[in-house]
Amino acid sequence: MLSTSRLSTLTKQSLMRKSASFVKAYSSSPDLKATLESVIPARKEAFLKVKKELSDKKLGDITVGSVIGGMRGNKSLYWQSSVLDANEGIRFHNHTIAETQEFLPKSKHELSGKDAGLSEFLPESMFWYLLTGEKPTQEQIDNFSVELAEKGDLPPYILQILDNLPATLHPMSQLSIAITALNHESTFAKAYQRGIPKSEYWQYTFDDSINLIAKLPALVGKIYQNTYHAGKVGKGEFLGAINKDRDWSYNMASLLGLNNSADSVNINGMSNDRSKDFVNLIRLYCALHGDHEGGNVSAHATHLVGSALSDPYLSYSAGIQGLAGPLHGLAAQEVVRFVTTMYESLGSPKATEFKSSKIQEYLWSILNSGRVIPGYGHAVLRKPDPRFTAMLKFGLARESIAEDPLFQLVHKLSQVAPGVLTEHGKTKNPFPNVDSGSGVLFYHYGVKETLFFTVIFGASRALGPLNQLVWDRILGLPIERPKSVDLAGLMA
Numbered sequence: 010m011l012s013t014s015r016l017s018t019l020t021k022q023s024l025m026r027k028s029a030s031f032v033k034a035y036s037s038s039p040d041l042k043a044t045l046e047s048v049i050p051a052r053k054e055a056f057l058k059v060k061k062e063l064s065d066k067k068l069g070d071i072t073v074g075s076v077i078g079g080m081r082g083n084k085s086l087y088w089q090s091s092v093l094d095a096n097e098g099i100r101f102h103n104h105t106i107a108e109t110q111e112f113l114p115k116s117k118h119e120l121s122g123k124d125a126g127l128s129e130f131l132p133e134s135m136f137w138y139l140l141t142g143e144k145p146t147q148e149q150i151d152n153f154s155v156e157l158a159e160k161g162d163l164p165p166y167i168l169q170i171l172d173n174l175p176a177t178l179h180p181m182s183q184l185s186i187a188i189t190a191l192n193h194e195s196t197f198a199k200a201y202q203r204g205i206p207k208s209e210y211w212q213y214t215f216d217d218s219i220n221l222i223a224k225l226p227a228l229v230g231k232i233y234q235n236t237y238h239a240g241k242v243g244k245g246e247f248l249g250a251i252n253k254d255r256d257w258s259y260n261m262a263s264l265l266g267l268n269n270s271a272d273s274v275n276i277n278g279m280s281n282d283r284s285k286d287f288v289n290l291i292r293l294y295c296a297l298h299g300d301h302e303g304g305n306v307s308a309h310a311t312h313l314v315g316s317a318l319s320d321p322y323l324s325y326s327a328g329i330q331g332l333a334g335p336l337h338g339l340a341a342q343e344v345v346r347f348v349t350t351m352y353e354s355l356g357s358p359k360a361t362e363f364k365s366s367k368i369q370e371y372l373w374s375i376l377n378s379g380r381v382i383p384g385y386g387h388a389v390l391r392k393p394d395p396r397f398t399a400m401l402k403f404g405l406a407r408e409s410i411a412e413d414p415l416f417q418l419v420h421k422l423s424q425v426a427p428g429v430l431t432e433h434g435k436t437k438n439p440f441p442n443v444d445s446g447s448g449v450l451f452y453h454y455g456v457k458e459t460l461f462f463t464v465i466f467g468a469s470r471a472l473g474p475l476n477q478l479v480w481d482r483i484l485g486l487p488i489e490r491p492k493s494v495d496l497a498g499l500m501a
């Protein structure tokens with residue numbers, strides 16, 4: 010049960026934080042915009058050289074098969090921050106997941122002591138790195154986390170819009186509506202109307218992108234509260250407050266009401282250790298899911314809409330709408346529904362009693378009914394997704410998760426399903442993708458509302474597409490307009 014005194018203390022703290030002027034840890038190290046500015050000349054020069062000298066070179070042939078087959082294999086998009094290798098998985102500026110986990114800054118609150126070992130790298134570190142290609146210092150990230158927290162509050166009209174949506178509206182639709190409406194804040198849209206030179210576009214695109222990323226924890230928290238916990242706190246209120254001395258993921262956990270601290274209602278009564286682990290799950294999940302080169306639906310949609318000079322809010326809300334499809338980000342929700350239903354249908358056994366033959370039988374029943382196995386297959390990858398492996402490792406490193414039967418079923422499934430899918434013979438990649446293991450981890454920490462999982466994916470995915478959108482404007486990339494072909498054209 011929530012104590013009223015806890016709630017009123019939280020509300021007071023929230024108000025206090027809003028009115029107090031937070032003392033920034035000022036430093037001599039350049040901030041993100043200055044760092045970006047310093048790397049622009051060299052990268053722009055290299056880009057212009059490629060444009061001038063290599064524009065006529067061929068990168069491959071476009072086949073009829075790819076025109077009618079989802080453009081598979083066409084190298085036709087420019088994306089700077091990450092490249093996906095079919096066998097190895099994603100690399101961020103040529104570094105693997107494990108490498109970035111190692112060198113990107115973590116929370117300043119968990120650099121030493123017993124929490125240090127399990128502390129994960131921060132999504133804001135990943136964004137800095139994606140955007141600049143430079144490894145930020147701890148001090149730069151500490152300051153950047155403060156900047157995001159300071160810009161994190163939602164304007165009253167967004168609260169009003171969200172409060173007026175039916176709680177039955179899918180959380181992803183709520184997120185895309187809120188992000189679209191935030192375009193009311195767009196400095197880019199206003200500057201464009203005023204009339205600015207093209208060389209200045211990126212500055213406003215950058216400012217809007219930072220502002221949008223900063224507001225995502227509050228959007229995620231507000232949608233969670235309105236949709237599932239409306240009775241817990243009053244209309245217009247939150248399940249937690251933004252703490253300006255804490256990182257983006259910590260604040261997201263607080264605003265979800267899932268943090269054992271004075272900053273949050275702690276709706277599930279999590280212990281201190283469990284709550285710290287949950288914050289680390291958000292950090293890992295969001296840093297890992299941020300960027301997956303340019304061709305995935307959410308990244309490509311953001312890039313496409315942005316190419317018409319739609320502002321970052323409009324562009325990313327298009328990305329969110331693509332992420333909400335079951336073949337893309339919504340698979341995170343579908344996997345949990347799938348795994349929980351399978352678990353029940355197997356008779357809710359203990360993990361030691363899982364029988365491969367029963368799991369195989371279940372998988373065949375899905376395949377034979379013409380459905381896909383969610384969380385398996387990929388348009389580019391041909392090996393198990395290293396992001397899935399990293400999430401699995403997170404779970405296996407924590408006793409309470411490692412012993413959770415649903416988590417164990419996900420683990421077991423990753424060993425059994427590839428054989429079944431191979432025998433089925435359709436999918437080009439029978440291995441688990443990123444969505445295979447993430448939802449069940451959130452489920453473990455008490456986020457059991459399956460329709461909600463992709464909203465957290467939506468907060469994370471902002472990092473890659475928005476970083477590229479800033480570069481699209483720096484480099485002056487044109488409106489995207491491929492040529493389409495009709496059947497007669499294909500036959501000819």
Ligand SMILES: CC(=O)SCCNC(=O)CCNC(=O)[C@H](O)C(C)(C)COP(=O)(O)OP(=O)(O)OC[C@H]1O[C@@H](n2cnc3c(N)ncnc32)[C@H](O)[C@@H]1OP(=O)(O)O
Nearest residue numbers: 336337340381382383384385386387388435436437438442
């Ligand atoms: C964050 C992400 O977006 S990760 C992906 C999340 N999506 C999922 O997990 C949903 C399940 N997976 C899929 O539907 C697919 O594997 C996709 C959408 C990810 C990739 O699609 P494609 O590139 O078209 O895959 P592929 O070329 O292997 O498809 C060939 C056939 O195998 C089928 N297939 C692919 N994956 C699966 C699967 N998991 N279960 C059953 N059948 C599958 C396809 O539906 C297709 O059938 P069809 O010929 O009857 O149309």
Ligand SMILES: O=C([O-])CC(=O)C(=O)O
Nearest residue numbers: 301304305306388389443
């Ligand atoms: O790359 C893709 O097409 C899908 C994917 O895994 C992602 O967007 O994270």
